[in-house]
Structures are given as C-alpha cells and as structure tokens.
Amino acid sequence: MASSPVRFGVLGTGRITRRLVADLQSTPGVEVSAIASRTAERARWAADSHGIPAAVSGYDALLARDDVDAVYIALPPSLHHQWTLAACRAGKHVLCEKPVALTAAEVVEMIAAADRANVRFLDATAWLHHERTAQFRQWLSTATPPPDVATAAAKQDELFLDEQPPADPAIPFRVGPLRHVSAAVSFPNPFQSGDHRLAADLGGGVLLDLGWYAAGMIRFAHGGLPEQVYATAVMRDGIDVRVSATMRFPDAATATLSCGFDTTTRKWCEIAGQDASIVCDDFTRPWADKPARSWVHEASGKVHTFVPPSETQTDSTGAGQSQPGTRCHQEREMIARLADWIRIDTAAESVTPWQEFHDQAVQTQMLLDALAASIDAATPIDLAERV
Numbered sequence: 291m292a293s294s295p296v297r298f299g300v301l302g303t304g305r306i307t308r309r310l311v312a313d314l315q316s317t318p319g320v321e322v323s324a325i326a327s328r329t330a331e332r333a334r335w336a337a338d339s340h341g342i343p344a345a346v347s348g349y350d351a352l353l354a355r356d357d358v359d360a361v362y363i364a365l366p367p368s369l370h371h372q373w374t375l376a377a378c379r380a381g382k383h384v385l386c387e388k389p390v391a392l393t394a395a396e397v398v399e400m401i402a403a404a405d406r407a408n409v410r411f412l413d414a415t416a417w418l419h420h421e422r423t424a425q426f427r428q429w430l431s432t433a434t435p436p437p438d439v440a441t442a443a444a445k446q447d448e449l450f451l452d453e454q455p456p457a458d459p460a461i462p463f464r465v466g467p468l469r470h471v472s473a474a475v476s477f478p479n480p481f482q483s484g485d486h487r488l489a490a491d492l493g494g495g496v497l498l499d500l501g502w503y504a505a506g507m508i509r510f511a512h513g514g515l516p517e518q519v520y521a522t523a524v525m526r527d528g529i530d531v532r533v534s535a536t537m538r539f540p541d542a543a544t545a546t547l548s549c550g551f552d553t554t555t556r557k558w559c560e561i562a563g564q565d566a567s568i569v570c571d572d573f574t575r576p577w578a579d580k581p582a583r584s585w586v587h588e589a590s591g592k593v594h595t596f597v598p599p600s601e602t603q604t605d606s607t608g609a610g611q612s613q614p615g616t617r618c619h620q621e622r623e624m625i626a627r628l629a630d631w632i633r634i635d636t637a638a639e640s641v642t643p644w645q646e647f648h649d650q651a652v653q654t655q656m657l658l659d660a661l662a663a664s665i666d667a668a669t670p671i672d673l674a675e676r677v
C-alpha cells in the first residue's frame with residue numbers, strides 16, 4: 291500500500307526557497323502544502339510563484355495547520371533555533387537550513403526538542419547526501435589497513451601499482467591512515483547590502499555561512515573533533531569576511547580551513563591519507579550543468595577520475611555517455627531521506643539512522659564555536675577544555 295505523501299510547509303520566502311521548494315515538489319512522496327511569510331502579500335506572491343496551495347501570513351499560523359506534517363526552515367541563521375523549537379512543539383518534522391544555529395549548545399537543544407516531540411530533524415547540508423559522499427565514506431572506512439599491509443606500506447610506496455589488484459574490487463582505493471584534510475569554500479561578494487550574511491544580529495559572517503561547509507567536510511573526513519585549533523579572520527564592518535584556520539587532531543592528523551566572501555569561487559577539499567588522497571573541487575554542490583567531479587591521487591602519481599554510478603548510465607547508442615537526467619540530485623536525496631525517516635515506525639524499530647547526521651551537525655557547530663573563540667581570543671584554542 292502506498293503511504294501518504296509527506297506535506298511540507300515552508301517558513302520564509304528568500305533566495306534559497308527558489309531552488310529548494312522546487313526540489314521538495316519534485317521529490318517522490320513529498321508535497322508542499324503551504325508557504326509562510328512575515329507579510330500576507332509576500333506569502334501570496336511566493337505561493338503563486340511556486341504553485342503552492344496555501345499562502346500563510348506569519349510563521350506561527352503555518353505551524354498550526356493540519357495540512358502540514360513537516361517544515362522547511364529557510365530563515366536567517368539567528369532564527370533557526372527559535373523556529374525549530376516552535377515547530378517541534380507543534381509536532382512538525384523539521385528540515386532546517388545551514389548553519390543549523392549560532393552555537394553548538396543551540397543545536398543540541400534543537401535535536402533534544404525533536405527527540406522529545408518524537409519528530410525527525412535534519413539540517414539541509416545537501417552534499418552529505420550525494421552518492422559520491424557515500425563512496426568517500428567507504429574509501430575512508432578503509433583508512434586503517436590490516437597490520438601486514440601497514441608494515442608493507444612502511445617499506446614501500448608502490449602498494450597501488452596496477453599489477454597489485456586491491457583485495458576488495460568494490461573498494462579500489464585505500465586512503466590509508468588519515469594525515470591531512472584541507473577544505474576551502476568561498477564566493478566573491480554575491481550579496482546585496484542588508485543580506486543576513488552581512489548582519490551580525492542575524493548570524494552573519496563567513497565562518498557560519500561558508501565555514502559551515504568547510505568545517506563539516508573536515509569533521510566528516512576525520513570522524514571526530516580536533517584537539518586544538520587556531521583561526522584568524524579578516525573583518526569588514528564588524529563581520530568576518532575571510533577566515534583561515536589550522537587544526538590538529540588527537541591522532542596527529544591535521545587540517546586547514548579557508549572560507550571567504552571576497553575570494554573567487556571555491557568549493558574544494560583534499561582528504562590526504564598515507565596511501566592516497568581524495569580530491570574534489572565541487573563538494574558542496576556539483577555545478578548545475580556539469581557532472582560531479584572528484585579524483586583519487588595515488589602515491590605513485592597515478593590519478594583516477596571518479597564517476598558516480600548515476601553518471602555512467604549507458605545511453606540508447608550504448609556509448610556510455612553521461613546523461614544529465616539521471617544524475618544524482620543531492621537535495622532530492624536529502625529530502626527523500628528525511629521523508630523515509632518520517633515514515634519509519636519508531637515504536638516498531640529501534641534504528642535511528644538520523645544519529646550520524648545529528649552527530650555531524652553538533653560536531654560541525656562545535657568546531658565552528660572553537661574557531662570563533664580562537665578568532666576572538668587571537669590564540670589557539672584547546673577543544674578538550676571546552677567539552
């Protein structure tokens with residue numbers, strides 16, 4: 291029996307809703323039943339533009355509606371905490387834009403509120419849901435080689451020569467023990483004056499806006515938090531517009547982060563292990579008109595281009611050409627995942643597949659907290675002392 295669609299209500303009518311509302315509407319099993327604005331006129335305009343049945347004046351009024359099962363919170367960062375708590379109180383599931391909140395303490399409260407209300411919570415960090423991220427995860431899960439391989443690795447750097455096929459053909463590369471992660475995300479001045487990204491009271495600043503992605507990639511690649519960080523910021527009108535940071539983990543892995551509102555477009559990362567590195571130059575979101583790009587660089591200098599399975603569909607001529615229509619759409623994957631969680635009968639199942647995403651969100655925000663503290667204090671910060 292087909293389950294009924296998950297009906298989303300949208301809070302906010304800004305820039306991101308132009309894209310995400312269409313993504314919600316085009317995800318199977320999901321509908322958008324209402325959109326709310328602070329003003330009735332703008333709600334009407336947004337509902338008409340997107341073909342949404344109900345235009346709602348005021349966010350509280352949307353939360354009170356019976357035709358809304360879940361909300362998509364597309365408000366400035368300073369409002370995410372408040373409206374997530376309100377949505378949970380109203381019994382609505384939540385998809386909340388990034389950065390999840392202003393501090394890790396707020397994120398912990400938001401997740402606790404969702405747990406108390408038995409509703410699902412997910413942050414809209416879509417790259418975590420791209421199929422290639424699952425492949426990165428798999429390569430990283432082989433980070434610790436068996437002892438005999440580790441000994442061999444210490445003796446020679448030719449483990450990946452072609453004549454030595456890997457043990458598991460499904461995992462053709464082993465990154466080996468993680469040594470360094472580098473993540474850089476920037477966009478050159480894309481904002482109008484008055485934009486929340488440039489307003490301190492709305493949670494502005496590049497560290498929260500784009501550092502969210504870079505810190506998230508570093509946490510994802512390592513799986514834990516550094517023991518020490520040091521960050522510096524270039525400030526303009528009281529807002530951090532460029533941030534650079536270094537960090538060191540308890541296992542001696544290191545990382546560097548760079549983000550900027552005044553630097554050319556970058557959405558890059560390099561995850562370097564002892565044996566190979568994963569390189570990706572569009573990890574936050576593949577370019578709309580191009581296939582997702584990532585590579586594995588072996589110690590020998592050999593480079594392999596990774597083509598996600600959805601981009602290697604054979605076309606009608608059998609030529610194996612990439613077909614854009616079949617490409618992984620990370621936002622729809624994210625929405626479908628949340629809709630699946632909403633349909634899980636938690637009374638019948640003890641699984642909590644959302645836990646890893648909650649851990650990722652909390653720890654990303656903890657890392658940002660530490661970087662902000664380092665910028666403020668102009669000194670390295672020990673995370674162990676902050677937990």
Ligand SMILES: NC(=O)C1=CN([C@@H]2O[C@H](COP(=O)(O)OP(=O)(O)OC[C@H]3O[C@@H](n4cnc5c(N)ncnc54)[C@H](OP(=O)(O)O)[C@@H]3O)[C@@H](O)[C@H]2O)C=CC1
Pocket residue numbers: 302303304305306307326327328329332333364365366367369387388389414415416485486492499
């Ligand atoms: N996942 C992604 O790829 C992206 C995520 N984002 C994230 O989405 C969120 C929203 O960003 P974006 O859509 O660009 O922001 P916009 O400023 O374009 O829109 C924010 C909306 O929030 C509502 N709002 C409520 N209170 C305020 C306030 N005090 N000041 C301004 N707006 C307010 C407004 O809707 P109304 O007046 O109708 O109530 C406004 O349209 C941010 O957290 C951002 O980081 C942004 C871009 C991409």
Ligand SMILES: O=C1CO[C@H](CO)[C@@H](O)[C@@H]1O
Pocket residue numbers: 477480487499
């Ligand atoms: O998340 C985001 C993705 O890209 C934008 C740049 O145009 C960011 O500023 C935004 O908040």
